[in-house]
Amino acid sequence: MPNPTRPAAFLLAAALALTGCGADVTTQADGKDGTAETDRHYPVTVENCGEKRTFAKAPQRVVTNDVGITEIMFALGLENHMAGYVMPDDKGDMTSVSWKDGYKKTKWLSKERINKELVLDADADLVFAGWNYGFNEGEGFTPAELKRVGVDSYLLSESCRNGQGKARGVMPPLDALYTDLRNLGKIFDVEDRAESLITSFRKQVADAQAKAPKGDDRPRVFLYDDGRDKPLTSGAYAGPHDIITKAGGDHIMKDLKDSWTTVGWETVVDRDPEVIVINNYGDTTADQKRAFLKSYKPLANVSAIKNDRIVVLDYVDLVESPRNPAAISSLAEDLRTFAQ
Numbered sequence: 035m036p037n038p039t040r041p042a043a044f045l046l047a048a049a050l051a052l053t054g055c056g057a058d059v060t061t062q063a064d065g066k067d068g069t070a071e072t073d074r075h076y077p078v079t080v081e082n083c084g085e086k087r088t089f090a091k092a093p094q095r096v097v098t099n100d101v102g103i104t105e106i107m108f109a110l111g112l113e114n115h116m117a118g119y120v121m122p123d124d125k126g127d128m129t130s131v132s133w134k135d136g137y138k139k140t141k142w143l144s145k146e147r148i149n150k151e152l153v154l155d156a157d158a159d160l161v162f163a164g165w166n167y168g169f170n171e172g173e174g175f176t177p178a179e180l181k182r183v184g185v186d187s188y189l190l191s192e193s194c195r196n197g198q199g200k201a202r203g204v205m206p207p208l209d210a211l212y213t214d215l216r217n218l219g220k221i222f223d224v225e226d227r228a229e230s231l232i233t234s235f236r237k238q239v240a241d242a243q244a245k246a247p248k249g250d251d252r253p254r255v256f257l258y259d260d261g262r263d264k265p266l267t268s269g270a271y272a273g274p275h276d277i278i279t280k281a282g283g284d285h286i287m288k289d290l291k292d293s294w295t296t297v298g299w300e301t302v303v304d305r306d307p308e309v310i311v312i313n314n315y316g317d318t319t320a321d322q323k324r325a326f327l328k329s330y331k332p333l334a335n336v337s338a339i340k341n342d343r344i345v346v347l348d349y350v351d352l353v354e355s356p357r358n359p360a361a362i363s364s365l366a367e368d369l370r371t372f373a374q
Contacts, residue, residue, distance in 0.1 A: 203271020
């Protein structure tokens with residue numbers, strides 16, 4: 035994982051702080067006419083879920099919801115622009131995450147569901163969340179409601195609705211990650227850092243693909259999130275699709291034009307996955323999910339169950355996050371082992 039340097043915006047902020055204390059500071063961020071380069075950067079306009087969004091300046095008190103969204107901010111080095119984050123306890127395996135110190139620098143606002151009152155109490159100027167990643171009409175927590183009370187929003191691109199009811203997804207999952215990195219790089223004036231991350235992630239994915247199973251060796255793979263009566267799984271627009279595909283697997287639900295959705299068990303049996311990937315999160319442990327899959331009689335003759343080819347990845351690996359490229363590398367190694 036990359037370990038980028040501090041953004042120019044941070045250095046400028048430090049210089050302005052010194053100026054406020056009476057120091058006579060001339061920074062390299064000043065243009066020939068004395069105008070700060072950061073001031074010249076704004077206003078900026080990005081496209082987010084099909085909507086043009088213009089920012090007159092970088093938001094200073096961002097509240098994020100969920101682990102993947104929060105770590106996008108951390109990976110870009112934007113802790114100083116955050117009022118805090120909302121998420122449950124489980125952050126997954128942190129041993130190889132280079133931006134994990136962001137959790138020490140940023141306030142953990144709540145382990146419960148994000149809501150308008152929490153956002154207002156944090157004096158937030160922007161909420162970075164997504165549809166079903168915090169935003170939900172049924173609970174009255176939407177970008178429109180936040181706008182009504184003077185708080186801006188940025189939607190996670192994985193969560194963009196595609197115009198078919200509430201189905202989500204408008205671009206391939208990794209493209210969604212790269213789009214958000216670029217947009218946020220522009221919004222916060224850290225474009226070099228965003229491009230450095232994207233270049234590093236693309237190389238990591240390409241290296242994994244070079245060693246991944248190919249052709250007839252590509253195993254059929256099913257993503258199991260949770261659910262007994264009907265399994266919750268990933269369609270073509272959620273993170274697991276690109277993770278499975280670029281790791282050398284054939285994603286059996288690639289024809290579902292949605293992100294996270296439910297299917298029938300009969301569809302899973304009919305498509306006979308050779309590998310099952312378990313999404314590890316929540317009150318039901320990965321071991322409990324594995325035990326259910328292995329004991330569920332309709333799955334008894336499915337190849338993955340018969341051959342005990344079950345892989346576990348953390349939730350944050352599978353939703354849009356800067357951990358997606360490492361998840362591709364990890365799964366590619368597992369699939370190579372199975373193919374031997």
